Amino acid sequence: MTAVAEILSAELSVITSADPQSNQNQSFIIMKSAELVQQGIKNKSQQSSLGPQTPLVIEYTTPLKRNQQLEWEIKVADKQYGTIRLLSDFSGKGRLLNSGYLWKSARLNHQIKDRQRLIFRPQPFAHQPKIYKRGKGRTGQRQKYGGGTQFINDEKYNPQLKYTVSLNILQDGKTISQHQAILEMDRKDMIRQEYINHYNIKRYGRGENGNLPVPTRDEISDVPPLAENLQGNPLTESQYQLIIDDGISNLAQKINTAYQQRIQQLKKQNTMKDLNQQTLEIPQSKLWLSSGWRNPERNEWYSNAVNGIHQRGGAVDFIIMAPANSRESSIAYWVLWQALEASQHLDAFWQLEVNGRPMTTREFNQDIEPANGIPDAFDKADHLHANINY
Amino acid sequence: MAFLMPLTKQITYMQILITKFKYHAFMLLILSVSFSSSSMADTEFNDYFQMPSTIDSRIADQVTRYHAEDIALNPAQQKQELTDLEKQLNRMQDKYNRDASYWFIKGLNNKNMAAFYNSTGNIKLANLHTQTKNEDYRQALILSENTPDTLTPAIYNAMKHGLSENLKIQATQSELSLGGNADNESAYWHLHWSNIDQLKKAGRDDEAKQAFENMQNEMREKNVDMSVYGELNEAIEKTTFKNSATNSTQTRKPDENIKADSTDKAEDEPAEDKADYIMPMLLFFSIVSLVLVTVYEFIIKKRKK
Numbered sequence: 001m002t003a004v005a006e007i008l009s010a011e012l013s014v015i016t017s018a019d020p021q022s023n024q025n026q027s028f029i030i031m032k033s034a035e036l037v038q039q040g041i042k043n044k045s046q047q048s049s050l051g052p053q054t055p056l057v058i059e060y061t062t063p064l065k066r067n068q069q070l071e072w073e074i075k076v077a078d079k080q081y082g083t084i085r086l087l088s089d090f091s092g093k094g095r096l097l098n099s100g101y102l103w104k105s106a107r108l109n110h111q112i113k114d115r116q117r118l119i120f121r122p123q124p125f126a127h128q129p130k131i132y133k134r135g136k137g138r139t140g141q142r143q144k145y146g147g148g149t150q151f152i153n154d155e156k157y158n159p160q161l162k163y164t165v166s167l168n169i170l171q172d173g174k175t176i177s178q179h180q181a182i183l184e185m186d187r188k189d190m191i192r193q194e195y196i197n198h199y200n201i202k203r204y205g206r207g208e209n210g211n212l213p214v215p216t217r218d219e220i221s222d223v224p225p226l227a228e229n230l231q232g233n234p235l236t237e238s239q240y241q242l243i244i245d246d247g248i249s250n251l252a253q254k255i256n257t258a259y260q261q262r263i264q265q266l267k268k269q270n271t272m273k274d275l276n277q278q279t280l281e282i283p284q285s286k287l288w289l290s291s292g293w294r295n296p297e298r299n300e301w302y303s304n305a306v307n308g309i310h311q312r313g314g315a316v317d318f319i320i321m322a323p324a325n326s327r328e329s330s331i332a333y334w335v336l337w338q339a340l341e342a343s344q345h346l347d348a349f350w351q352l353e354v355n356g357r358p359m360t361t362r363e364f365n366q367d368i369e370p371a372n373g374i375p376d377a378f379d380k381a382d383h384l385h386a387n388i389n390y
Numbered sequence: 391m392a393f394l395m396p397l398t399k400q401i402t403y404m405q406i407l408i409t410k411f412k413y414h415a416f417m418l419l420i421l422s423v424s425f426s427s428s429s430m431a432d433t434e435f436n437d438y439f440q441m442p443s444t445i446d447s448r449i450a451d452q453v454t455r456y457h458a459e460d461i462a463l464n465p466a467q468q469k470q471e472l473t474d475l476e477k478q479l480n481r482m483q484d485k486y487n488r489d490a491s492y493w494f495i496k497g498l499n500n501k502n503m504a505a506f507y508n509s510t511g512n513i514k515l516a517n518l519h520t521q522t523k524n525e526d527y528r529q530a531l532i533l534s535e536n537t538p539d540t541l542t543p544a545i546y547n548a549m550k551h552g553l554s555e556n557l558k559i560q561a562t563q564s565e566l567s568l569g570g571n572a573d574n575e576s577a578y579w580h581l582h583w584s585n586i587d588q589l590k591k592a593g594r595d596d597e598a599k600q601a602f603e604n605m606q607n608e609m610r611e612k613n614v615d616m617s618v619y620g621e622l623n624e625a626i627e628k629t630t631f632k633n634s635a636t637n638s639t640q641t642r643k644p645d646e647n648i649k650a651d652s653t654d655k656a657e658d659e660p661a662e663d664k665a666d667y668i669m670p671m672l673l674f675f676s677i678v679s680l681v682l683v684t685v686y687e688f689i690i691k692k693r694k695k
Contacts, residue, residue, distance in 0.1 A: 231621050232576060232618065233576065233618055234618070237574065237575065288576060288580075288622075290574045290575075290576035290577060291574040291576070302574060317574060317576075319576050319577060319580055321622075321625060322580075322583075322629070323580065323583040323584040323586070323587035323588070323630070324577070324580040324581050324583065324584035325550070325551070325562075325584055326584060326587055354547070355438075355543075355544045355547050355548065355571050356544075356571050356577070357438075360458045360459060360460075361460060362457075362458060362459055362460050363457070363458060366505045366508075367508070368501065368504040368505050368508050368516060368520055369520060369551065369552045376551065379551055380551055382547070382571075382577050382580075383574070383576075383577055
């Protein structure tokens with residue numbers, strides 16, 4: 001994947017976006033013309049309205065001679081996406097190639113106004129949920145429970161749009177020079193486009209439809225290293241190698257520290273008792289960071305929480321690094337819970353999750369099989385979710 | 391095909407029909423709206439356990455509510471309602487005897503009753519219902535043994551606690567075979583670890599090794615990032631295989647109850663799937679209703695002439 005698009009000809013000037021950073025990288029996002037969504041996803045960000053971005057403008061800056069003509073071409077990288085609306089007043093035609101859609105102008109007389117400037121707008125594309133159910137479902141296929149893809153550009157659900165614009169300068173019917181500019185979404189704008197495409201998507205089942213703001217480019221950053229002693233995923237399962245970090249790095253570190261300190265404390269005191277006042281073995285297991293920031297497609301693959309805080313970069317999930325639902329795992333979740341309850345400096349919310357959804361208060365409090373001395377909630381938990389307070 | 395349209399369009403469509411067919415069409419409107427809203431409703435049971443209930447969904451939903459939500463009734467009313475649900479479930483036992491999801495719902499109701507008696511301090515009745523719950527879940531697992539996809543990962547996950555060793559292994563393996571249930575990949579691989587660990591602890595060493603190999607093969611096939619998950623593989627080697635090799639004398643053998651579990655297999659009989667019949671039924675009723683209304687109108691017109 002090319003991160004930054006190129007201008008291959010110095011004589012072509014290119015404007016791709018109203019956003020200076022996107023423009024600098026010759027990158028762009030696509031908004032519906034009548035759509036206004038909020039921009040600024042982090043907790044303390046000042047939100048602003050994000051309207052339609054500038055159309056793509058490519059201009060040949062060198063003056064042409066009287067007997068010279070121009071011929072513009074636009075090729076898209078993908079047949080499935082990249083439909084354009086031409087705003088320049090040119091005649092031309094498009095055709096479908098195996099390698100992508102091609103639009104080509106007629107041979108243009110440069111003496112007519114604005115022939116040296118090509119203006120077009122990429123057409124917005126609708127979010128195309130690929131519907132899945134958690135697990136393989138009854139028919140062996142994921143279905144009707146979220147959608148999304150696991151990876152970048154997987155089956156084109158989060159495509160990296162790219163336009164190759166070529167200009168031929170002709171004299172007496174012969175091409176005398178060729179110029180090319182490549183306009184391509186970079187990874188930050190691919191992420192932003194995902195948020196745009198997922199704005200207002202339907203939540204399956206109960207709850208509100210999606211309405212998360214779009215992150216600004218400044219809110220997307222490189223993935224920070226994982227805290228010491230913490231294992232698992234690098235604060236994101238996303239393949240972008242970028243992250244929105246609204247405090248998860250700090251939160252993950254604090255939770256891990258609280259857990260490790262509690263283990264050390266229990267080891268020193270050796271007084272951990274179960275519900276039957278029997279001495280419990282102090283768990284040895286580390287915490288495994290299973291989830292941090294999720295891009296919307298990824299979130300949709302796994303979760304029905306269309307407004308989930310993972311997409312804001314404000315939530316982390318932890319698994320005990322032990323066999324799921326084993327005694328070791330149950331005791332360790334109990335210790336982790338105690339550690340968080342005792343923690344004075346944790347301005348966060350946390351909950352146990354089971355079956356991939358929050359454990360309800362009733363489920364948490366029910367304890368009908370205490371024979372093993374551990375509250376049922378910790379026996380059943382499959383992970384702990386924590387998020388900063390919004 | 392009015393029932394397939396959004397509600398607003400249905401109403402517009404029905405208004406046109408009403409002007410044409412007057413009062414008779416009104417019946418069709420009620421029929422259509424009531425069918426569509428009931429079939430499209432996202433029920434509690436469906437929401438929590440990710441499949442439509444095969445039994446009366448009102449009962450399944452109420453049992454699910456008692457499982458998951460705080461109930462705003464006093465203890466006497468709760469007891470009454472739980473007992474009523476138990477009676478209704480018992481009455482349908484003959485009909486749904488071979489239906490794994492029925493046994494799960496029945497077990498869930500017994501779990502709710504155990505929780506209720508536990509909260510009121512009646513430990514004897516709580517234990518009795520816990521035992522019955524385990525028996526019900528056992529029955530659900532026996533019926534779904536060869537057709538795990540008659541239930542969902544969420545149901546297997548909910549059932550496995552408190553079961554005997556071999557049944558717990560079966561529930562875990564069924565959950566795995568359906569792709570797991572949690573909302574991240576790590577939980578799925580930890581579920582694999584759970585399966586391996588349970589097999590090892592049950593003294594089924596060869597199966598445990600095979601399960602570990604299967605997990606590693608699956609990781610390779612799925613191109614899992616080994617810079618992350620390599621640690622998990624090492625942990626499984628270190629804790630499950632090496633630790634148990636040094637503590638092999640502690641390995642438990644399957645007890646008599648578990649042997650009985652494994653011999654008491656039900657014949658493979660897929661559960662009835664009511665959900666598959668809902669849409670054709672709606673289609674059938676709507677067409678029949680439309681035809682009847684048209685014929686009736688035709689007769690009335692003829693008589694007037």
